[in-house]
Each structure stands twice: as structure tokens, then as C-alpha cells.
Amino acid sequence: MAVKPLTERTEYRYLRIRAVVAQIPVGKVASYGQVAALAGFPNNARLVSKALVSDNSTLPWHRVIRSDGKIAFSDTSSMAQRQRSRLESEGVAVTRNRVCLSRFLWQPNLYHPCDTD
DNA sequence: CGTGTGACGCGAG
DNA sequence: CCTCGCGCCACAC
Numbered sequence: 364m365a366v367k368p369l370t371e372r373t374e375y376r377y378l379r380i381r382a383v384v385a386q387i388p389v390g391k392v393a394s395y396g397q398v399a400a401l402a403g404f405p406n407n408a409r410l411v412s413k414a415l416v417s418d419n420s421t422l423p424w425h426r427v428i429r430s431d432g433k434i435a436f437s438d439t440s441s442m443a444q445r446q447r448s449r450l451e452s453e454g455v456a457v458t459r460n461r462v463c464l465s466r467f468l469w470q471p472n473l474y475h476p477c478d479t480d
Numbered sequence: 481c482g483t484g485t486g487a488c489g490c491g492a493g
Numbered sequence: 494c495c496t497c498g499c500g501c502c503a504c505a506c
Contacts, residue, residue: 370503373503373504376503394488394489395487395488395489396488396489399488404502406489406500406501406502407488407501407502407503408488408489408501408502409486409487409488409489409501409502409503410488410501410502410503411487411488412486412487412488413486413487413502413503413504415487416486416487424487427487428487429487429488429489430488430489430490431489431490434487435487435488436487442487443487446487
């Protein structure tokens with residue numbers, strides 16, 4: 364099975380995105396859009412998910428969630444459960460597949476669309 | 481080159 | 494709380 368050869372540009376973008384994800388501290392979370400913006404790609408949150416899917420390394424992918432605080436996976440999927448356990452083991456409370464952004468969002472000053480509660 | 485798809489985001493009902 | 498629609502962009506076909 365040959366790995367899909369990414370274009371040089373895409374590979375570079377993925378590297379930048381992974382570099383940002385790697386900076387998310389333990390016990391904090393960031394949204395896809397926030398990671399994209401920090402990596403230099405505003406309005407391209409989907410690129411972040413792509414970068415994580417094609418990633419093999421030990422990246423804290425579980426600290427990346429949607430802008431509304433919800434875990435991106437279907438709440439019944441095994442991936443969502445794995446992400447929940449990883450977050451909870453870091454002290455991040457997950458209620459009904461959602462993280463309280465007001466408590467656990469990384470760099471809330473940069474981007475906080477849903478700061479309720 | 482048009483179309484569909486998705487670990488997204490956001491506003492309207 | 495929910496669903497829909499549209500914008501967004503890379504990629505598979």
C-alpha cells in the first residue's frame with residue numbers, strides 16, 4: 364500500500380499545522396479554526412482535520428475540538444470515546460461530548476466565538 | 481474541469 | 494436544543 368504522495372505545498376502546510384497542535388499545553392484545548400489561524404491559514408479549518416488524519420506521529424490531536432466545544436467525532440464512535448478519555452486524563456472535563464471553552468480554551472483572547480458559561 | 485466529500489465555522493430559523 | 498444552507502479548501506474520481 365503506497366502512501367499518497369502529498370504535494371510539497373500541502374506537506375508544508377501540514378507541518379505548520381502540526382507544529383501548532385504540538386504547542387497546545389496539557390489541560391487545554393483549541394478549535395480547528397484557531398489552530399488553522401495560528402498556523403497561518405485562516406478560514407481553512409478543514410485543513411487541520413486533514414493534517415491530523417494523515418498524521419502518524421504522537422501528536423496531541425485530542426486537544427483539537429470544534430469551535431463550539433464539541434468533539435468532532437460522532438459521540439458514539441470509538442474515536443470520540445478515546446478523545447474523551449485522553450482529555451479527562453489531562454484534567455479537561457467533558458460533558459455530553461463537549462468541553463467548557465471558558466475553562467479549557469487555549470488562548471481565549473485570540474478567538475472565542477462561544478464564551479458562554 | 482465539474483462534482484462530491486469532509487475530525488470545520490457561522491448565521492438563520 | 495435541533496436542522497439547513499452557504500462559505501471554505503484540498504483531494505478523489
